Amino acid sequence: YLFxxxxxHNVCPKGKFIAFVSTEAETDQPAIELKPGIDLLGPVxxxxxxxxxxxxxxxEPGLDNCFISTSYDATxxxxxxxxxxxxxxTLITGKVLDLSVDLSAASAAxx
Numbered sequence: 798y799l800f801x802x803x804x805x806h807n808v809c810p811k812g813k814f815i816a817f818v819s820t821e822a823e824t825d826q827p828a829i830e831l832k833p834g835i836d837l838l839g840p841v842x843x844x845x846x847x848x849x850x851x852x853x854x855x856x857e858p859g860l861d862n863c864f865i866s867t868s869y870d871a872t873x874x875x876x877x878x879x880x881x882x883x884x885x886x887t888l889i890t891g892k893v894l895d896l897s898v899d900l901s902a903a904s905a906a907x908x
Contacts (some may be wrong), residue, residue: 799834800873813842819871822848864889 798819804811818834820827828846835841854865864885870877886894 798871798873799837801838817873819873821851821871858888 798817800817800819801814802808802816803814809815816838818831818838820830820834822830824830827848831846835844849868851868851870853867856863856865858864866878866881866885869875872878883894886892
């Protein structure tokens, strides 16, 4: 996964970018696994590497009433985390969360 943000996001000086290149490590050499994504960036001022273990719940929420989310994964926009939280909401409440919005009702009233 590759994520990039810039001055327009108010996170770095003009002309600079901050980029995240991430993956699920499959070997003990993650820097080599990330190289194709890093090469897409062109010249880089500084690189930081970090690795995190991933955890998944092993309990049975139906038995112990304890709802535990999984750890973050390599996705840079939290796609899988959002799905995990929505699934937990459904398990806890028994309902699917309705995130639809009536934009006409959300708009400011015309005067």
